[in-house]
Amino acid sequence: MSDVVPNAEPNAEPNPEPNPEPNPVSTEILDGIALVAIANPPVNALSHAVRAGIDAAFADIDSDDSIRAVVIYGCDRTFIAGADIREFGKPPQAPVLPDVINRIEACEKPVVAALHGTALGGGLEVAMGAHYRIALPTARFGLPEVTLGILPGAGGTQRLPRLTGVGVALDLITSGRQVDAEEGLRIGLIDRIASQAGPDDTADLGAAARAAGLAFARELIDTKAAVRRTRDIAPADVASDVFAEYRAKMARKSRGQLAPQNCISAVEGAVNLPFAEGLANERILFQELMNSDQRAALIHAFFAERQVAKVPEIKAASARALTRIGVIGGGTMGAGIAVSALLSGLDVTLIERDAEAVSRAEASVAGILQGSVKRGKLSQDRYEAILSGAFRASSDYAALSDADIVIEAVFESMDVKKDVFTRLDAICKPGAVLATNTSYLDVNQIAAMTSRPEDVIGLHFFSPAHVMRLLEVVVADKTTAEVTATGFALAKRLKKIAVRAGVCDGFIGNRILSHYRKAVDGAVLAGASPFAVDRALVDFGLAMGPFAVSDLAGLDIGWATRKRLAPTRDPRETYAKFADRLCEAGHFGRKTGTGFYIHDAEGPRPNEEVLDHVARDRIEKGISPREISDQEIVDRYMAAMVNEAARVVEEGIALRPLDVDVTLLNGYGYPRWRGGPMHYADTVGLARILADIERFASEDAFLWQPAPLLKRLVAEGKTFADLNAA
Numbered sequence: 249m250s251d252v253v254p255n256a257e258p259n260a261e262p263n264p265e266p267n268p269e270p271n272p273v274s275t276e277i278l279d280g281i282a283l284v285a286i287a288n289p290p291v292n293a294l295s296h297a298v299r300a301g302i303d304a305a306f307a308d309i310d311s312d313d314s315i316r317a318v319v320i321y322g323c324d325r326t327f328i329a330g331a332d333i334r335e336f337g338k339p340p341q342a343p344v345l346p347d348v349i350n351r352i353e354a355c356e357k358p359v360v361a362a363l364h365g366t367a368l369g370g371g372l373e374v375a376m377g378a379h380y381r382i383a384l385p386t387a388r389f390g391l392p393e394v395t396l397g398i399l400p401g402a403g404g405t406q407r408l409p410r411l412t413g414v415g416v417a418l419d420l421i422t423s424g425r426q427v428d429a430e431e432g433l434r435i436g437l438i439d440r441i442a443s444q445a446g447p448d449d450t451a452d453l454g455a456a457a458r459a460a461g462l463a464f465a466r467e468l469i470d471t472k473a474a475v476r477r478t479r480d481i482a483p484a485d486v487a488s489d490v491f492a493e494y495r496a497k498m499a500r501k502s503r504g505q506l507a508p509q510n511c512i513s514a515v516e517g518a519v520n521l522p523f524a525e526g527l528a529n530e531r532i533l534f535q536e537l538m539n540s541d542q543r544a545a546l547i548h549a550f551f552a553e554r555q556v557a558k559v560p561e562i563k564a565a566s567a568r569a570l571t572r573i574g575v576i577g578g579g580t581m582g583a584g585i586a587v588s589a590l591l592s593g594l595d596v597t598l599i600e601r602d603a604e605a606v607s608r609a610e611a612s613v614a615g616i617l618q619g620s621v622k623r624g625k626l627s628q629d630r631y632e633a634i635l636s637g638a639f640r641a642s643s644d645y646a647a648l649s650d651a652d653i654v655i656e657a658v659f660e661s662m663d664v665k666k667d668v669f670t671r672l673d674a675i676c677k678p679g680a681v682l683a684t685n686t687s688y689l690d691v692n693q694i695a696a697m698t699s700r701p702e703d704v705i706g707l708h709f710f711s712p713a714h715v716m717r718l719l720e721v722v723v724a725d726k727t728t729a730e731v732t733a734t735g736f737a738l739a740k741r742l743k744k745i746a747v748r749a750g751v752c753d754g755f756i757g758n759r760i761l762s763h764y765r766k767a768v769d770g771a772v773l774a775g776a777s778p779f780a781v782d783r784a785l786v787d788f789g790l791a792m793g794p795f796a797v798s799d800l801a802g803l804d805i806g807w808a809t810r811k812r813l814a815p816t817r818d819p820r821e822t823y824a825k826f827a828d829r830l831c832e833a834g835h836f837g838r839k840t841g842t843g844f845y846i847h848d849a850e851g852p853r854p855n856e857e858v859l860d861h862v863a864r865d866r867i868e869k870g871i872s873p874r875e876i877s878d879q880e881i882v883d884r885y886m887a888a889m890v891n892e893a894a895r896v897v898e899e900g901i902a903l904r905p906l907d908v909d910v911t912l913l914n915g916y917g918y919p920r921w922r923g924g925p926m927h928y929a930d931t932v933g934l935a936r937i938l939a940d941i942e943r944f945a946s947e948d949a950f951l952w953q954p955a956p957l958l959k960r961l962v963a964e965g966k967t968f969a970d971l972n973a974a
């Protein structure tokens with residue numbers, strides 16, 4: 249007999265509202281087993297309605313003597329993927345998740361969590377509150393809270409160490425990494441993997457999880473299995489210095505971040521305190537994080553990275569099919585782009601200038617793929633299959649005649665690019681997308697070399713292209729929506745985050761970078777050393793300081809760009825010459841062994857010669873150096889970045905402030921826990937950023953001209969977030 253009832257709210261008052269919150273939780277009773285189903289698309293997040301529904305379901309189950317076991321499962325694509333992140337930062341509404349999970353755990357009948365899809369965060373905590381766990385072979389589990397600036401605050405830090413031991417729990421909770429079903433079984437997180445073969449894409453995974461849970465529950469009834477509560481497991485003893493060592497390790501690895509440290513303290517509580525006190529301790533540490541700016545920043549980053557794909561012009565457009573990719577140029581970028589496409593299962597033809605360059609490109613592609621094999625990311629079989637099937641290199645452009653998309657990554661020279669696009673126009677099939685990976689050049693001019701500018705687009709990858717997640721999709725004047733949609737679809741296929749950008753020198757990221765580089769050069773001219781600038785910005789949270797980054801990229805690249813722009817440079821600009829002089833002396837950074845830093849076996853250290861070039865520059869400009877504090881370095885850097893970003897938004901080069909944040913977070917090493925420059929500006933206040941710009945303008949009025957958008961927002965008392973929401 250089967251009987252499905254939506255669960256009533258516990259102690260529900262008659263609801264005067266015409267549209268009461270619909271209940272996403274229903275219970276079906278089958279042969280004395282209560283099957284509690286969660287249906288809250290898209291990811292069954294634990295919204296208030298879900299929490300209330302589960303609570304009410306267990307209230308009914310507790311009072312129904314005919315029920316002998318319980319199965320809890322998720323409908324459609326996944327078990328519960330966590331708390332409803334949209335509720336973060338709002339006042340909590342009862343029943344709160346820890347109470348709901350305590351209630352599940354307290355149930356007097358065996359409770360089975362049947363898992364599929366991704367059981368994440370609060371979802372995995374629900375599963376750990378159940379008495380038994382079974383999972384489909386394709387299920388994955390994780391506690392990603394730390395990546396959102398919080399900790400698993402519904403008992404996760406107390407129950408996981410009891411199930412898996414402290415070492416594994418510390419690893420999973422502080423990294424947020426996911427484990428698959430096999431690893432989950434090995435570490436004691438789940439009891440068994442369902443015997444169903446891995447379902448194909450069309451299978452109803454929710455139904456498969458339900459069936460697995462039902463069979464497990466029947467077996468528990470047959471064997472008269474007892475209720476088995478995680479809270480009753482005694483945590484294993486650990487060496488006394490484990491936590492101190494972990495704290496030191498995370499302080500190095502997650503510099504500046506609060507959440508990993510609080511995660512460790514919460515797990516320590518699981519070992520040193522009785523369960524109830526451990527839970528209370530976890531709650532305090534959780535609330536501290538919930539109230540932090542870091543949590544707000546990380547949640548902003550999470551939603552911004554999803555919002556960025558919402559581009560009005562491509563809403564109604566369908567992407568063109570992409571199977572065969574052409575890449576022109578097999579240097580740093582071309583080889584990386586080819587590898588990225590190959591690892592995503594695409595077919596790649598790479599074109600180089602001559603036989604020798606073809607061999608070099610083949611060797612680089614094979615070398616990068618070999619690195620993936622060494623790191624266990626690619627099997628040897630797949631490696632061989634790629635090199636003997638999906639990949640080929642040639643010096644004959646005719647090999648691109650059937651490519652669906654061609655991505656050009658030749659030298660950064662307009663003449664060379666124009667020549668390449670003229671040839672592509674003659675060879676490529678109609679409908680092929682013609683893309684350029686240029687860093688700065690005018691995509692409209694490149695498109696004008698073809699008879700089909702509507703098919704031309706910029707696809708700006710970042711180095712190393714097979715690693716970096718950002719892809720700027722640069723939409724030129726004549727690019728069609730279909731081609732833009734194809735750029736976004738390619739990014740998704742390559743597991744990258746696409747950001748729409750308009751045409752200007754440097755698009756979103758490099759244009760902003762060029763501007764803040766001038767501001768840090770200004771800080772050096774005013775008195776700071778390049779090494780002090782790098783240190784202050786690394787302390788602020790950047791992965792690397794700007795001068796160290798230049799050394800890595802090659803100082804000759806920026807030098808070439810500056811030379812290209814020299815004829816159009818405004819005479820009012822203060823032009824710092826110390827970087828050019830380093831290049832003139834043959835220091836190109838890491839590639840020559842010396843640049844701002846000396847790169848040798850001892851590891852990078854300051855190149856003191858730099859200070860001579862800086863001193864000469866100051867003398868020529870009549871500047872007496874003064875003390876520049878670390879705070880001033882950060883203020884200059886951020887004010888310049890935000891100011892130029894405001895112009896980029898106002899001119900429509902970036903659709904919204906959040907597009908700038910996603911660009912800087914994923915392409916430029918900006919600290920994620922600060923949310924991106926625009927979110928940072930909102931956090932410190934736009935009025936303060938404007939005041940900083942006005943303060944620095946007294947030294948260099950040309951560089952520090954406030955962006956009109958920034959002035960307007962300050963005058964109207966608005967934030968960048970207001971523009972995101974508009």
Ligand code: CAA
Nearest residue numbers: 290291293329330331332333334366368369370392401554
């Ligand atoms: N809360 C609210 N909305 C969520 C959400 C969540 N936990 N997880 C995903 N969504 C939304 C996304 O914003 C997106 O919405 P739009 O379609 O409107 O943009 C939609 O669900 C689909 O998400 P994705 O595009 O990311 O889909 P995917 O298939 O690529 O990935 C996923 C699915 C793996 C579940 C991924 O969305 C994800 O990692 N989600 C976050 C999971 C997470 O961090 N959970 C822990 C939450 S914290 C917590 O649980 C703390 C606690 O207990 C107190």
Ligand code: NAI
Nearest residue numbers: 577578579580581582600601657658659660686687709711
């Ligand atoms: P690179 O110098 O490493 O490689 C360029 C390759 O193009 C060389 O191997 C060269 O032989 C080949 N080439 C030149 N002319 C060619 C032609 N007509 N036909 C076929 N192949 C040709 O340069 P890199 O760094 O890979 O840059 C390539 C492009 O990517 C440039 O436009 C650059 O601005 C852009 N870019 C570079 C980034 C970086 O960090 N290096 C980041 C993002 C974009």
